[in-house]
Amino acid sequence: MQSRPRIPEATVARLAVYLRVLSGLADDGRGTVSSGELASAAGVNPAGLRKDLSHLGPCGTRGVGYEVATLRDRIATVLGMETAHACVLVGIGNLGAALAGYGGFGSRGFEFVGLFDASPARVGQHVGGLPVRPVAELEEVVAATGATIGVIATPAEVAQPVCDRLAAAGVRSILNFAPVTLTAPRGVDVRQVDLSVELQVLAFLDKQRGAVPGVPLDTPLAPAGGMA
Amino acid sequence: MQSRPRIPEATVARLAVYLRVLSGLADDGRGTVSSGELASAAGVNPAGLRKDLSHLGPCGTRGVGYEVATLRDRIATVLGMETAHACVLVGIGNLGAALAGYGGFGSRGFEFVGLFDASPARVGQHVGGLPVRPVAELEEVVAATGATIGVIATPAEVAQPVCDRLAAAGVRSILNFAPVTLTAPRGVDVRQVDLSVELQVLAFLDKQRGAVPGVPLDTPLAPAGGMA
DNA sequence: GGGACTTTGTTCCTGCGTTCACAAGCGGTT
DNA sequence: AACCGCTTGTGAACGCAGGAACAAAGTCCC
Numbered sequence: 349m350q351s352r353p354r355i356p357e358a359t360v361a362r363l364a365v366y367l368r369v370l371s372g373l374a375d376d377g378r379g380t381v382s383s384g385e386l387a388s389a390a391g392v393n394p395a396g397l398r399k400d401l402s403h404l405g406p407c408g409t410r411g412v413g414y415e416v417a418t419l420r421d422r423i424a425t426v427l428g429m430e431t432a433h434a435c436v437l438v439g440i441g442n443l444g445a446a447l448a449g450y451g452g453f454g455s456r457g458f459e460f461v462g463l464f465d466a467s468p469a470r471v472g473q474h475v476g477g478l479p480v481r482p483v484a485e486l487e488e489v490v491a492a493t494g495a496t497i498g499v500i501a502t503p504a505e506v507a508q509p510v511c512d513r514l515a516a517a518g519v520r521s522i523l524n525f526a527p528v529t530l531t532a533p534r535g536v537d538v539r540q541v542d543l544s545v546e547l548q549v550l551a552f553l554d555k556q557r558g559a560v561p562g563v564p565l566d567t568p569l570a571p572a573g574g575m576a
Numbered sequence: 577m578q579s580r581p582r583i584p585e586a587t588v589a590r591l592a593v594y595l596r597v598l599s600g601l602a603d604d605g606r607g608t609v610s611s612g613e614l615a616s617a618a619g620v621n622p623a624g625l626r627k628d629l630s631h632l633g634p635c636g637t638r639g640v641g642y643e644v645a646t647l648r649d650r651i652a653t654v655l656g657m658e659t660a661h662a663c664v665l666v667g668i669g670n671l672g673a674a675l676a677g678y679g680g681f682g683s684r685g686f687e688f689v690g691l692f693d694a695s696p697a698r699v700g701q702h703v704g705g706l707p708v709r710p711v712a713e714l715e716e717v718v719a720a721t722g723a724t725i726g727v728i729a730t731p732a733e734v735a736q737p738v739c740d741r742l743a744a745a746g747v748r749s750i751l752n753f754a755p756v757t758l759t760a761p762r763g764v765d766v767r768q769v770d771l772s773v774e775l776q777v778l779a780f781l782d783k784q785r786g787a788v789p790g791v792p793l794d795t796p797l798a799p800a801g802g803m804a
Numbered sequence: 805g806g807g808a809c810t811t812t813g814t815t816c817c818t819g820c821g822t823t824c825a826c827a828a829g830c831g832g833t834t
Numbered sequence: 835a836a837c838c839g840c841t842t843g844t845g846a847a848c849g850c851a852g853g854a855a856c857a858a859a860g861t862c863c864c
Binding site: 355357360361364365367369391426427428429433435441442445446449450452453456457496497521522523527529530535539541542543544545546549550552553557 | 654663671674724749755757775777778783785
């Protein structure tokens with residue numbers, strides 16, 4: 349009954365999506381939304397959306413719907429977005445530069461306070477308004493800024509040492525883009541985003557769909573010629 | 577039981593991880609691996625790993641373990657990696673350029689056959705060995721190359737139109753990096769990768785952990801000055 | 805050749821997430 | 835003021851994923 353006994357992780361991920369949709373609706377001047385419309389825009393089931401929202405207490409009006417601005421602020425508060433989160437980014441390659449320049453982070457309360465790279469050629473360059481610093485200064489910057497989130501976009505070979513240094517420096521949440529499974533000490537949360545894994549799942553689903561005609565397309569799809 | 581009655585998506589995602597670990601072990605010259613060691617390297621439970629592998633039939637030797645090369649090839653076959661997949665990439669901004677230059681795709685059977693961007697300044701440039709083409713040629717290239725996978729790395733505003741054009745051109749699997757929920761016709765599978773959502777989940781877990789001291793750290797954690 | 809150890813493959817069980825369906829409550833209307 | 839339709843919030847059932855324990859099977863050693 350308290351504020352948050354426990355919110356499932358799957359629900360948290362969806363809350364972030366709702367928040368994005370609600371921000372767009374607020375910009376369009378919408379005052380209220382129904383669960384059905386919001387669920388449709390987010391690509392989920394209306395009942396599931398209501399259950400997700402029930403985790404943060406009653407925040408809608410029966411017979412009317414949800415007040416867009418109020419619900420947006422409520423979700424932002426629950427997700428911990430009222431306070432800015434300081435992040436450090438290690439590995440300013442192609443992907444790292446893309447992350448540093450991505451505006452979607454800053455508008456959601458995440459601020460990069462340090463960019464690091466091992467290559468001397470990169471050090472000193474400015475990416476997204478911040479200078480790239482040598483990795484030797486990592487611990488110093490983390491301690492000075494109180495950064496709690498670390499993002500790893502390095503080659504796979506050095507991802508684990510970087511993870512160890514981040515954890516030792518006091519970072520408690522790590523987002524890893526390197527294609528390796530990281531091990532972190534107890535109390536440090538690591539989330540893995542493997543781009544090739546996503547592609548392989550897509551390829552498998554495509555193969556499975558093509559091999560099993562049990563899920564036919566309702567589109568004509570022409571000859572196809574496929575046979576079992 | 578024979579070929580594939582149905583493999584859960586969660587298992588497919590983990591199979592891709594096992595495949596990466598097995599490739600590394602094969603490069604190190606390892607002949608066999610036990611489920612415990614493989615599970616440890618992949619960061620999963622040994623029992624769960626064996627259950628995942630059971631979906632593709634008995635492929636291990638009791639008392640010994642799994643033959644590294646054999647298991648690797650088996651997983652690669654199941655995931656549909658023996659045949660190369662042609663992909664098109666729309667939106668050559670910071671993120672798109674990073675994806676085009678990422679070597680992890682080519683080594684896993686995914687080949688970019690077309691890069692597209694709406695900006696005339698981008699068109700003609702070469703990224704990752706391929707020329708950037710105008711989006712007007714999208715349908716033509718998809719038809720000529722038979723690409724089945726489309727990757728969207730455009731701004732959010734144009735992601736839905738691009739998705740529609742990809743689907744109409746014959747692409748059946750779409751990986752979307754734009755922060756919008758896409759709607760695709762029946763038969764076209766869309767996977768969403770929202771980087772800010774990942775960060776927000778991390779921030780929430782951190783906030784929850786900090787507010788609820790029920791999960792204490794077993795490390796001393798007192799002075800931040802300590803290091804490995 | 806036999807015994808014992810190791811490791812896989814399977815089965816059961818617990819818990820979670822998702823979905824469906826209904827009661828409660830609010831606004832608008834007459 | 836009362837009725838009625840609409841929407842939220844909640845309770846229950848279904849299905850699925852995850853984890854642990856057990857039996858089968860193969861190998862190594864004596």
